[in-house]
Amino acid sequence: MFMLFIASDGGSMHTAANFNARQDASMPDSIPTNHAPLALEWSSEKLLRIDEVEFYLTVDLDDLHAHESRTNHFLLGKTRPMVDAVLALRDTESIGRILDVGIFKGGSAALYMKVFAPEKLVAVEYMPQPVETLARFIADNDLASRLVPYYGTDQSNAQAMGRILATEFPDRNVDLIVDDASHFYLESRATVNLTLPYLSPRGLYILEDWGWAHWPGDTWQKSRAIPSTKPALSNLVFELCMLCASRPDIVSDIAVTTNTVVLRRGDAALTPGTFDIGQHYLCRDRWFKPIM
Ligand SMILES: C[S@@+](CC[C@H](N)C(=O)[O-])C[C@H]1O[C@@H](n2cnc3c(N)ncnc32)[C@H](O)[C@@H]1O
Numbered sequence: 001m002f003m004l005f006i007a008s009d010g011g012s013m014h015t016a017a018n019f020n021a022r023q024d025a026s027m028p029d030s031i032p033t034n035h036a037p038l039a040l041e042w043s044s045e046k047l048l049r050i051d052e053v054e055f056y057l058t059v060d061l062d063d064l065h066a067h068e069s070r071t072n073h074f075l076l077g078k079t080r081p082m083v084d085a086v087l088a089l090r091d092t093e094s095i096g097r098i099l100d101v102g103i104f105k106g107g108s109a110a111l112y113m114k115v116f117a118p119e120k121l122v123a124v125e126y127m128p129q130p131v132e133t134l135a136r137f138i139a140d141n142d143l144a145s146r147l148v149p150y151y152g153t154d155q156s157n158a159q160a161m162g163r164i165l166a167t168e169f170p171d172r173n174v175d176l177i178v179d180d181a182s183h184f185y186l187e188s189r190a191t192v193n194l195t196l197p198y199l200s201p202r203g204l205y206i207l208e209d210w211g212w213a214h215w216p217g218d219t220w221q222k223s224r225a226i227p228s229t230k231p232a233l234s235n236l237v238f239e240l241c242m243l244c245a246s247r248p249d250i251v252s253d254i255a256v257t258t259n260t261v262v263l264r265r266g267d268a269a270l271t272p273g274t275f276d277i278g279q280h281y282l283c284r285d286r287w288f289k290p291i292m
Pocket residue numbers: 001002003005006007008009075076077078101102103104105106107108109124125126127153154155156180181182183187
C-alpha cells in the first residue's frame with residue numbers, strides 16, 4: 001500500500017506465490033507450522049474477518065485517509081491478492097518472529113498477529129502518536145509481551161532501529177521482515193542494511209511497493225505522489241538482485257512481482273550496525289550509483 005504523506009527526511013504485497021518454500025536437504029520435510037485452522041471469512045474482496053477481527057482492505061488513496069480503524073475493525077492497506085499471499089505463507093513457512101515496518105492504522109500488525117500467531121511481533125512507525133485501536137487490540141488480547149509497537153521511529157535511524165532490534169531480537173532470529181513504510185530508496189536501503197543481520201537463515205524479507213516509479217498514471221509518472229528528486233526504489237531492487245548474484249549466502253533467492261519483492265536470506269553471518277549491501281555485490285570493479 002502506498003501513502004501520499006510519507007514521512008522521512010523530507011517529507012502490497014504480492015508475495016510470489018511460488019517463492020521457494022523452506023525446502024532443502026537440511027530442512028524437515030514438513031514445516032512445523034503448528035497453526036490452528038483460521039476462522040477466516042471473506043464477505044467481499046474488501047472485507048475479511050478472522051475470528052472476531054475485521055479487516056477493511058483498500059489501496060485507494062482517499063479511502064486510506066478517510067477510513068479509520070476502530071475496535072476489532074482495522075483498515076488494511078492491501079488488496080485481496082496481497083492478503084492471500086500472506087495467508088499462503090502459513091503453509092510454507094514457520095514464522096515465529098516478525099518485524100513490521102510501517103504501522104499506519106494498525107492493520108498489518110493485527111493481520112500478521114492473527115495469521116501467524118507469532119511469539120513476537122515488533123512494529124515500527126515514524127508517526128509519534130500511538131494507534132489507539134492497535135493499543136486496544138493488544139490489551140484486549142493480552143498481547144503486551146508479544147506485539148510491541150514503536151512509534152516516532154524513522155526506519156532509517158540507525159541508532160533507534162539498532163536499539164529496538166538488539167532489545168527485541170537479541171538472538172537475531174527474525175523469520176519475516178516486511179517493509180511497507182516510506183518506500184523511499186535511501187530509507188528503505190537503510191532498513192535493509194540495519195535489519196538483514198537480524199533475519200534468520202532462510203527468513204523472508206518483503207519490500208512492498210518497490211515499483212512506484214514505473215507504475216502507469218499521472219500520480220506516479222508526473223511526480224504527484226513522490227517528488228521527482230527522490231531516487232526510485234527500483235534502484236534498491238537492482239542492488240538486491242546484484243547481491244543475490246554475488247552473495248547467495250546473504251540473499252539466496254529473490255522474487256519480484258508488480259509491486260513486491262520477496263527475498264530469502266542465506267546463512268552468512270552478518271554484523272549488525274556495519275552491514276552495508278553496497279560492500280557485498282560485485283560490479284567488475286565499478287561502483288553502482290542510483291540510475292534514476
Ligand atoms: C503504507 S503505510 C503502512 C500500512 C500498513 N503496513 C498496512 O498494511 O496497513 C506506511 C506507514 O509508514 C510510515 N512511514 C513513512 N515513512 C516512514 C519512515 N521513514 N520510517 C518509519 N515509518 C514511516 C507512515 O507514517 C505510514 O504510517
